[in-house]
Amino acid sequence: MIRRDSLYRRLLTWLLLPLLALGGLMVLQAWVEARRTADRAYDRLLEAATLAIAEQVQWQEQRLWLDLPPAALEMLATDAEERVFYALYDAQGDFVTGNAELPADPRQVGERGDTLLYRDIDWHGLAVRQGIRRARLEDWRQRERFEVRVAHTREGRERLAAELLRGNLAYILTMAALAVGILLLAIRAALAPLTRLRRAIRARDPRTLSPLELSLPRELAELRETLNDLLARMRRVRANQERFIGDASHQLRTPLAGLSARAELALRQDDPARWREALEAMHATSVRTSRLAIQLLSLTRLDNPEYRPELASLDLNALARQAVRTHWHACHRDGIDLGVETAPAPVRIRGLDWQLEEALGNLIDNARRYGARHVTVRTHASPPALEVEDDGPGISPGRRLLMLRPFHRGSEDSDGSGLGLAIVDGIARTHGARLTLEDASGGHGLRVVLRFPGDTP
Structure with missing residues (x-):
């Protein structure tokens, strides 16, 4: 079974492919933006936690000392049950206190004020987000430098990113459904004149060669004019054929009638001489008739307006x-x-x-x-x-x-x-x-x- 191509299917395919590609890009952008938004939100919490820890660092007994308040880490703990790690390091990079020894950040920072650095690392098989605050004691007797390192796992970030993505997906899918619906209606509306043209052609009498009178858009109007030009050429061909039939019937009627009359007259005679005379007359008439027919055919072919021989x-x-x-x-x-x-x-x-x-x-x-x-x-x-x-x-x-x-x-x-x-x-x-x-x-x-x-x- 031969599968017929469809202009509607072709238009729908070529318009839906870019729409699907655009939808895929929008989903990808929504996912990237959701992760970025989740990272910004949790980085604010990470910043607040490092600041709360840094404010509790003191100098006692010739060493750094930290009395960690529970709220400093509880602000990073959500219902996603992330794991939170912290550590305090002195200026020489020695571990002072904390619940885990976290790695240092090799990046260099400026000399003025507190500096907070963020990075994603793979630590002991855990994907964590680490924040490092480099600060110093603001005491008139001591200005010791130190680092507060805090890290927590990404469960909360991933959950927040997924929630944001679901919200964006609902919006994207709604817009996509609306766009596809409008696209289907637009294609049907655009092809409606073509349907009218097809129905007008199908409804015509095959013997009718009059021009098509149908209001159409510019692109289909060119097709209508092409069809009308074809119909005009067909009218000229038919007129040429009708003229040939009329000429042939008019010109051949007399010699054919003469042949019939000569034959009938000869059949009534018994004299062989009369038969020979009739046969000679019939032969001359048939020769003239044959020549006339050949000339009529030649003239008709030459008068054909669609005849374009190759020279x-x-x-x-x-x-x-x-x-x-x-x-x-x-x-x-x-x-x-x-x-x-x-x-x-x-x-x-x-x-x-x-x-x-x-x-x-x-x-x-x-x-x-x-x-x-x-x-x-x-x-x-x-x-x-x-x-x-x-x-x-x-x-x-x-x-x-x-x-x-x-x-x-x-x-x-x-x-x-x-x-x-x-x-x-x-x-x-x-x-x-x-x-x-x-x-x-x-x-x-x-x-x-x-x-x-x-x-x-």
């Missing part, structure tokens, strides 16, 4: 020689002199060989059908051009533009379909060439020239 490099000299070879037998059979005059060097353009061959074929066939006795195919190098000149009756200047219209005949000749020059004009437009109808060089006849934009290697 290739061609030599006009080679095309002209090939066209003469292809049509020489038909012209020779009708007593027509068909020749070719090419430029000295290859004439390169970008085009479609089969289309240009068809254009030359239509021009040669038109000249042959309308009374020409001499037909010449020429190429020119500057600018690149193809030319077909004949000595037939020609076309008056006032009717030359009309001859480029489909089904417009220059004479009452029933063999013609009026599509030859229209097809040549379509091929010229496909190649970006200019089609002109001119008088022949002798003043009698017609010269048709296709001038291409320029040299192309």
Whole structure:
């Protein structure tokens, strides 16, 4: 089973990932801030305890003496049941009294006033916070230096940090839930126009190619205009197809009806000569009908507005020689002199060989059908051009533009379909060439020239 991707799921994923990362950073910051706040609170108690102990230090019997009040340590004892340690050291670093020998702090301090240092240490397998107050006796007889070292375990700090973190987590989770809810609503609201566009397209009749009229945001309005442009191209294609169907039905109705009438008339005859006459007429009609059908298909393909062929490099000299070879037998059979005059060097353009061959074929066939006795195919190098000149009756200047219209005949000749020059004009437009109808060089006849934009290697 193929799992279809979802724009809603993709937007939700790409918006939730940064939100989750931000939430993780907020939780980490809340944890760091909770520990810092707990340390500040307990460090105040640690400072008060060292100060209370230092105030009780006296000089008696030529040595430091301490009468520790119970309140000095009770202020560090909480319901977390921390363990509290203290010690008094003289100026030489010798232990005087206390309930544990605590390590010294190697950091140096200033010479003026009391100084309190804090640090976290691992002491006898216990993680403790130690505070060291370096002070001196303020007696007029003695100014002995000493250190008060106090340490207590971190149970209370950890509990306070956890309580602070829980309070922050409740706030963070509430804000995260609110943000996710708003995000879901925002995504649905943002995708609502896309849903309306999908429903509008789904509700349309497949035969309807009219533009979409739907109010949409700018980004989706571009998509709507793209769809409308596609619908417009489809309308042009359908119009081209309908025109082809109408032209084909109109142009093929008469020869097909003639074939049917000839066949029916021949079936009523018993004379073989009449049968042969009918078969010859039917053969001529079928040839004309086949040629007409081929020309209709060519014209329809050329008139297709979505037809964008890929052009290739061609030599006009080679095309002209090939066209003469292809049509020489038909012209020779009708007593027509068909020749070719090419430029000295290859004439390169970008085009479609089969289309240009068809254009030359239509021009040669038109000249042959309308009374020409001499037909010449020429190429020119500057600018690149193809030319077909004949000595037939020609076309008056006032009717030359009309001859480029489909089904417009220059004479009452029933063999013609009026599509030859229209097809040549379509091929010229496909190649970006200019089609002109001119008088022949002798003043009698017609010269048709296709001038291409320029040299192309």
